[in-house]
Structures are given as structure tokens and as C-alpha cells.
Amino acid sequence: MTKTKRFYLSTALPYVNAQPHIGFALEAIQADVVARYHRFLGEDVFFLTGTDENSLKNVKAAEKTGVSVKELVDRNAAEFYKLKQALNLSFDDFIRTSEKRHRLGVEKLWTACQKDIYKKKYKGLYCVGCEEFYKESELDNGLCPEHKIKPEVVEEENFFFRLSKYQERLKEIIEKDKIEIIPPERKREILGVIKQGLEDICISRSVKRAHGWGIRTPGDNSQIVWVWFDALANYITALGYADKEPRFQKFWQENENKLHIIGKGISRFHCLYWPAILLSAGLSLPKTIFIHGYITVGKEKMSKSLGNVVSPFDLVEKYGTDPVRYFFLREIPPSEDGDFSIERFESRYNTDLANGLGNLTSRVIALSKKLKINPSLKKEFGDKEVRIEVERAYQNSFKALEHFSFNKSLEEIWSLINFSDRYIERERPWKTKNKQVIGNLLFILSEIAMMLKVFLPEASKRILKQIETGESKPLFPRI
Numbered sequence: 092m093t094k095t096k097r098f099y100l101s102t103a104l105p106y107v108n109a110q111p112h113i114g115f116a117l118e119a120i121q122a123d124v125v126a127r128y129h130r131f132l133g134e135d136v137f138f139l140t141g142t143d144e145n146s147l148k149n150v151k152a153a154e155k156t157g158v159s160v161k162e163l164v165d166r167n168a169a170e171f172y173k174l175k176q177a178l179n180l181s182f183d184d185f186i187r188t189s190e191k192r193h194r195l196g197v198e199k200l201w202t203a204c205q206k207d208i209y210k211k212k213y214k215g216l217y218c219v220g221c222e223e224f225y226k227e228s229e230l231d232n233g234l235c236p237e238h239k240i241k242p243e244v245v246e247e248e249n250f251f252f253r254l255s256k257y258q259e260r261l262k263e264i265i266e267k268d269k270i271e272i273i274p275p276e277r278k279r280e281i282l283g284v285i286k287q288g289l290e291d292i293c294i295s296r297s298v299k300r301a302h303g304w305g306i307r308t309p310g311d312n313s314q315i316v317w318v319w320f321d322a323l324a325n326y327i328t329a330l331g332y333a334d335k336e337p338r339f340q341k342f343w344q345e346n347e348n349k350l351h352i353i354g355k356g357i358s359r360f361h362c363l364y365w366p367a368i369l370l371s372a373g374l375s376l377p378k379t380i381f382i383h384g385y386i387t388v389g390k391e392k393m394s395k396s397l398g399n400v401v402s403p404f405d406l407v408e409k410y411g412t413d414p415v416r417y418f419f420l421r422e423i424p425p426s427e428d429g430d431f432s433i434e435r436f437e438s439r440y441n442t443d444l445a446n447g448l449g450n451l452t453s454r455v456i457a458l459s460k461k462l463k464i465n466p467s468l469k470k471e472f473g474d475k476e477v478r479i480e481v482e483r484a485y486q487n488s489f490k491a492l493e494h495f496s497f498n499k500s501l502e503e504i505w506s507l508i509n510f511s512d513r514y515i516e517r518e519r520p521w522k523t524k525n526k527q528v529i530g531n532l533l534f535i536l537s538e539i540a541m542m543l544k545v546f547l548p549e550a551s552k553r554i555l556k557q558i559e560t561g562e563s564k565p566l567f568p569r570i
């Protein structure tokens with residue numbers, strides 16, 4: 092018997108200084124589709140998400156709202172957890188970096204990297220938004236390129252990690268795709284960063300600067316572990332790295348297929364710092380890092396000050412879970428920036444879901460009911476012409492998914508919907524009453540539902556149920 096293939100994947104951990112917005116929803120939905128796809132293939136999947144709670148951002152947000160940091164992170168982490176139901180996410184674990192299992196893992200990882208950690212006095216420019224130091228040359232007119240704010244001047248004695256030592260190894264690992272960075276433009280960017288030379292990174296801050304919040308550095312109570320060293324560790328602490336749990340061995344150390352899905356703003360942490368830390372600690376490396384773009388709203392960057400932050404909960408409440416999943420997968424290019432607008436959303440909804448998929452479903456169910464076709468006979472149908480179409484759609488759709496081309500993958504399924512519409516027009520079964528034709532349509536519809544399982548799990552179930560019962564109800568009422 093062959094061993095079941097294992098597959099591990101994670102989202103990045105969002106900061107919980109605010110409520111979830113659609114930027115993280117995009118990432119969570121993409122990851123969920125990948126997880127469901129690998130389960131569909133029969134693999135043993137572990138899908139991880141959670142919340143990053145030990146950042147200065149959270150401390151500052153709590154100060155602003157006048158609540159304790161603990162209160163703020165508890166409240167917002169609960170909101171992030173609610174995405175599970177709202178977006179129908181199938182993650183296997185949800186780690187909060189304020190948990191004990193995480194702290195113990197971070198302490199262990201720090202200790203495992205001890206030979207590459209040293210203390211030094213340092214002066215630098217720190218952006219709290221990024222939770223990162225910047226060099227003068229990296230700033231945009233003196234401002235953080237990501238947040239367009241002036242970084243703070245920090246002068247402290249901190250711990251440093253010898254990133255420079257791993258420069259050549261990282262270069263080789265990335266050039267040779269031992270860690271594959273997708274898309275290739277991002278890989279080139281990272282290689283460009285390495286080419287400029289990697290400097291050691293500051294991995295702690297004073298307890299005072301951290302306002303006492305976070306994980307103390309092992310062996311030195313005056314310092315708190317830098318939030319990125321802390322947060323990156325979640326990918327293994329959740330698996331039980333601290334206690335050598337079997338699932339850490341199974342899904343990390345003894346598993347080739349490990350994927351991180353992240354946004355483009357944090358590629359350096361994941362493609363350089365994280366592998367270097369793992370190398371230092373003598374641990375296994377991730378295999379793939381898939382990097383998505385950002386979502387703009389009405390072509391503007393989402394921001395509180397512009398008042399254009401879109402809540403995934405509001406969208407789900409108004410349109411339902413599957414339409415939200417569909418829009419982000421179909422409309423936002425997987426690895427580039429994409430734009431959200433209610434007009435685009437409703438247009439996709441009406442054209443692709445209400446008309447395309449919904450209409451086909453109700454037509455086929457109505458026809459089969461009228462001609463009293465026993466839907467359970469559908470497997471005996473499927474003429475050669477129809478089977479070829481279905482086979483082609485499956486192959487192309489899966490191939491696109493392997494490359495994280497969610498939009499392309501859905502296009503392939505919709506090409507099958509278009510084929511069915513043309514087939515109905517050509518065969519005119521409402522006139523001919525040809526049972527074979529209707530059987531063929533039931534066959535295609537059930538295959539479409541199977542393919543949609545990873546994208547639109549609820550709609551998939553409902554279509555299969557309608558085929559089974561012959562009861563037709565609009566899948567997606569027009570808006």
C-alpha cells in the first residue's frame with residue numbers, strides 16, 4: 092500500500108488590532124480552496140490559520156480604545172475566528188500567539204538558534220505598522236513605503252540574528268526552487284534583495300518599548316522577542332514543536348509538501364527570515380510560498396481614514412457565503428492586485444451565479460422532472476461528446492489549481508456551463524423529449540457540482556441534492 096500523501100498549508104497570521112477586512116478574507120478563501128482540493132485528491136491535509144497577538148500595533152490600538160491589550164486581542168481574535176463560519180473555512184487548527192503552546196515553542200526555537208544570536212547596541216528606524224526596521228535608503232521620501240508614515244527612531248541594546256551568515260544558502264535555495272516562490276516576479280524580487288546583501292536582523296526589543304507585551308527572551312528578562320520572530324514560529328508551534336508532538340514530525344519534519352500563503356507586503360519575512368531561522372535551528376524548510384496581491388476598493392487602497400474598508404461579514408450577510416467566495420476567486424487575479432466594487436460584485440453574481448450556474452441547474456432539474464427521468468440513472472448517461480467535455484474541464488481546472496490560478500480554474504468549470512447551455516439550445520429537449528439528452532445534462536450537472544466542491548461547497552451540495560430529489564429551488568436568486 093502506498094503511503095497517503097501529506098499536505099500542510101498555512102495563511103499568514105493577521106494582526107488583531109482591528110476587525111477582519113476583505114484582504115485577509117481573500118487569503119483565507121484561497122487557502123481554503125487549496126486545502127479542500129488536496130483533501131479531494133485524498134491527501135492527508137493540515138490547514139492552519141490563527142492570529143498574531145504580540146505586536147506593538149495591538150498595544151497601541153488598545154491604548155487608543157482604552158481597553159487592556161488582553162481584552163482587545165481576545166475580542167478581535169474572536170472576530171477572526173468567526174470567519175470560519177462566515178466564509179465556510181475548513182482549517183484544522185487556529186493558533187493564537189498569546190497561547191502557552193506558542194510561547195513554549197518560541198522559547199524553544201530561540202534557544203535552538205542560540206549560536207546565531209548576539210547582543211548589540213543599535214540605532215534604527217522602526218515602522219510600527221510593518222513591525223520592522225528600515226534603512227534610510229529603503230524609505231520613500233523619509234516615509235515607510237508600505238504605510239507612508241515616518242518611522243520612529245529607536246536606540247537600544249537588542250538581540251540580533253545572523254541573517255548575513257545564511258545569504259549564500261538562501262540564494263541557492265531560492266534560485267534552485269528548493270523553496271519555490273510563486274509567482275516568479277516575487278522570486279526575482281527576493282533574489283534582488285539577497286543580491287543587495289543581507290544584514291543581520293534585530294530580533295528583540297526592550298520590555299519598555301514593547302510596553303511589557305509579548306514573549307520574554309529566554310535567559311534575559313529585559314527583552315521581548317521581536318514580533319516577527321515570534322509570529323513566524325506559529326507555523327511550527329501550532330503543530331506541537333515545543334512538546335515534540337507526533338503531528339509536528341508528521342506534517343513538518345517528515346513532510347515534503349508544505350505551503351505558506353501570504354500577501355506581498357510580507358514576502359521578505361517568509362522567503363528570507365523564516366527559512367534562515369529554520370536553517371539555524373536545523374529544521375525542515377517549507378516547499379512553496381504563494382504570494383497574493385492586494386485588494387483595492389474602488390481603485391483606492393483600503394484604509395480607515397478613507398472610510399472604504401469592506402467587511403467580509405457584511406458581504407456574507409447580504410449575499411451569502413458562496414457568492415463571496417466566488418467573487419474573490421474569480422475576479423481578483425490570484426497573484427496580482429485586484430479591485431473590489433459592489434457593482435463588479437453584483438454583476439458577477441447576476442451573470443455567473445444567478446444566470447449561469449443557477450439557471451442551468453433549474454433548467455436541467457425542471458426538464459428531468461417533466462420527463463420523469465430517474466436522476467439516479469445519471470451515471471449511465473454521458474455520451475462520448477459530453478464525456479470528452481467533462482474530462483477536458485476537469486483536467487484544465489485541476490491543472491490551473493496546481494498553479495494557484497483560481498480564476499482560470501473556475502473559468503474551466505464555467506466553460507462546461509456554457510457548453511451545456513449550447514447543448515440544450517442545439518438539442519431542444521423540451522421539444523424532442525429525448526431522455527438521453529436530459530440524462531446527459533444531469534450527468535454534466537452532477538460533474539459540475541463535484542468540481543465546485545472545493546470552491547463553493549454549499550452550492551455544490553445543494554445542486555447534488557436537487558438532482559437527487561428533483562426539487563428545484565433557485566440557487567442564487569437574482570439581485
Ligand SMILES: [Zn+2]
Pocket residue numbers: 218219220221222235236237238239
Ligand atoms: Zn510600515
